[in-house]
Amino acid sequence: MDITLEQAQAAIKAAEQKAREINVPMNIAIVDSGANLKAFARMDGAWLGSVDIAIKKAETARYFDMETGEIGKLSQPGNALYGIEHSNDGLITFPGGIPIKDVEGKIIGAIGVSGGQVEQDHEVASFGVNAVK
Amino acid sequence: MDITLEQAQAAIKAAEQKAREINVPMNIAIVDSGANLKAFARMDGAWLGSVDIAIKKAETARYFDMETGEIGKLSQPGNALYGIEHSNDGLITFPGGIPIKDVEGKIIGAIGVSGGQVEQDHEVASFGVNAVK
Amino acid sequence: MDITLEQAQAAIKAAEQKAREINVPMNIAIVDSGANLKAFARMDGAWLGSVDIAIKKAETARYFDMETGEIGKLSQPGNALYGIEHSNDGLITFPGGIPIKDVEGKIIGAIGVSGGQVEQDHEVASFGVNAVK
Amino acid sequence: MDITLEQAQAAIKAAEQKAREINVPMNIAIVDSGANLKAFARMDGAWLGSVDIAIKKAETARYFDMETGEIGKLSQPGNALYGIEHSNDGLITFPGGIPIKDVEGKIIGAIGVSGGQVEQDHEVASFGVNAVK
Numbered sequence: 001m002d003i004t005l006e007q008a009q010a011a012i013k014a015a016e017q018k019a020r021e022i023n024v025p026m027n028i029a030i031v032d033s034g035a036n037l038k039a040f041a042r043m044d045g046a047w048l049g050s051v052d053i054a055i056k057k058a059e060t061a062r063y064f065d066m067e068t069g070e071i072g073k074l075s076q077p078g079n080a081l082y083g084i085e086h087s088n089d090g091l092i093t094f095p096g097g098i099p100i101k102d103v104e105g106k107i108i109g110a111i112g113v114s115g116g117q118v119e120q121d122h123e124v125a126s127f128g129v130n131a132v133k
Numbered sequence: 134m135d136i137t138l139e140q141a142q143a144a145i146k147a148a149e150q151k152a153r154e155i156n157v158p159m160n161i162a163i164v165d166s167g168a169n170l171k172a173f174a175r176m177d178g179a180w181l182g183s184v185d186i187a188i189k190k191a192e193t194a195r196y197f198d199m200e201t202g203e204i205g206k207l208s209q210p211g212n213a214l215y216g217i218e219h220s221n222d223g224l225i226t227f228p229g230g231i232p233i234k235d236v237e238g239k240i241i242g243a244i245g246v247s248g249g250q251v252e253q254d255h256e257v258a259s260f261g262v263n264a265v266k
Numbered sequence: 267m268d269i270t271l272e273q274a275q276a277a278i279k280a281a282e283q284k285a286r287e288i289n290v291p292m293n294i295a296i297v298d299s300g301a302n303l304k305a306f307a308r309m310d311g312a313w314l315g316s317v318d319i320a321i322k323k324a325e326t327a328r329y330f331d332m333e334t335g336e337i338g339k340l341s342q343p344g345n346a347l348y349g350i351e352h353s354n355d356g357l358i359t360f361p362g363g364i365p366i367k368d369v370e371g372k373i374i375g376a377i378g379v380s381g382g383q384v385e386q387d388h389e390v391a392s393f394g395v396n397a398v399k
Numbered sequence: 400m401d402i403t404l405e406q407a408q409a410a411i412k413a414a415e416q417k418a419r420e421i422n423v424p425m426n427i428a429i430v431d432s433g434a435n436l437k438a439f440a441r442m443d444g445a446w447l448g449s450v451d452i453a454i455k456k457a458e459t460a461r462y463f464d465m466e467t468g469e470i471g472k473l474s475q476p477g478n479a480l481y482g483i484e485h486s487n488d489g490l491i492t493f494p495g496g497i498p499i500k501d502v503e504g505k506i507i508g509a510i511g512v513s514g515g516q517v518e519q520d521h522e523v524a525s526f527g528v529n530a531v532k
Binding site for chain 4: 047048049050052053056072075076077085086090091092093094117118
C-alpha cells in the first residue's frame, strides 16, 4: 500500500507542530512508495534552499529504505558509498529523512525535513512518521 | 507580501474539495511570489506525471503574472511567443495555473493544478485562488 | 574583440532608458562573443520568467549570428529549422535578441531583452545595440 | 521588501571598484529575496567559469540566509551538512556569497563574487553589501 494524502497531511501537521514547538521553521516533504512527491509544506520563514533538500531527503530515504543519516555514514571519504550523492540527480545523506511504514512494517513512503540543525530536522521528521497510523 | 503557509493550505483544501466534487483526483501546487514551492498535495489516484506539471503551471503563472492558458494562446505556432516553453527548464502553458493576489491586488504567489481535462484543472485552480483571503 | 563591460553596461543603460520611456519593465542580458554572460539587469517589476528568456535570447542571437526573430521564422512547423529550440539547453527564437557588432562589423556579443510584447522587446534591444560604440 | 535594481547596481559598482583596487577582475551577481537573478557584471578578463560560481554563491547565501563560507565549514567531510552542495542544482559553499539586508535587518537579496582567491572574493562582496542603503 501507498501512503494516502490523508496520512501524508497528518505527518506534515505533526511535523509542523513540533517545528513550532522548537521554534525552527521547516520545509517538510512526503513521498510515496514510488519516491514521487505526495505532499509538501514550507513554513513561513523557512530557508528557500531547504525546499529541495527536504524533498531530496524524503526521496533518498525511500530510494534506499533507510534513514538518510545512515547513508551519510557510508558515504564519507574512504567509506563504501563515497560519492553516492552524485546519483539520482542528487541525494541528501545527512539526517532528516526517514522511511514511513504501515502497521505491518511495510514501507509506504518517506518524510524529509530541512530547516534547522540536522538533529532538529531528524526529530521533527520522527514526529511526522509517528503521526502516520 | 508573500503568501503564508496558512493561505497556501487553505487554497489546497478548497481545490481538493472541488476536485472531489467533480470526481477527478488532482495534483495541486502553490508557489510564493519568488516562484518557490510553498505547498503541494497529490490526491490519491492522481497522475504521477502531473506532479511536475502542477508545479510548472504554478511557476509559469508567477513567472509572467498571468493565467497559463493565456500564455498558451500566444505560444501557438505562428504566434508571438512560439517556443517560450523551452525557457526556465520547461514551462507549462495550457490552463490550470493562476496567479494569487492579496486584497490590494498585489501578486503574492500562484496555484497550479493538473490531473484532469484542462478546463477542470482551471476550475479547480480557481476555487483554490478564491479561498485565499 | 570582445564586448567590454563598459560597452555592455552602456547597452543596458540605453535599453533601460527606452524601457522606462515605453513604460515596460524589462530584463536585459548581454553576452560576449563566446556567448557567455557579460552583464544583466532586471528592472523593478519585470517578469521573473524573463530572466532566463532574456539570457537565452542573447545566447541565441550569438549562437547563430542573427536576430532571434529571424530564426523563429525558420523554426515554425514545416520549416527548415523546426525544433531547433531543443538544442543548447533551450533557445528562444522570437524577437528580442540581436547581435552586437564593433565599428568594423565584427560581432563582439549580443543583447537579449524580455518583458513586454516581442516588438517592444526588439525595440528596446535595438536601443541597447546602438549605444555600443 | 526586495532589493531594487538601483541598489543592486550600486552594490555591483562598489564591488567593481574594490576589485579594480586589488587588481583582480571579478564576476559579481546579485539575487533578490526570492533568489532570482537581479543584476550581474563580469569584469574584463575575469574567469568564464566564475559566471556560474558568482550566481550560485549569491543564490546559496540567500537559500540559507548566511555567508557561503559558513555553510562550507558545516559541509566538510564528517561534518553535519556534508554533501549539501548536491542540492538545488549545485551550491557553492566557499566564501564570496553574503546576504544583503535592509536598514531594518530584513534580508532583501544576496551578492556573490568569484574571480580571485576566496578571501578576495569575500572582501569584494563585503564592499558590495555595504553600498546598499
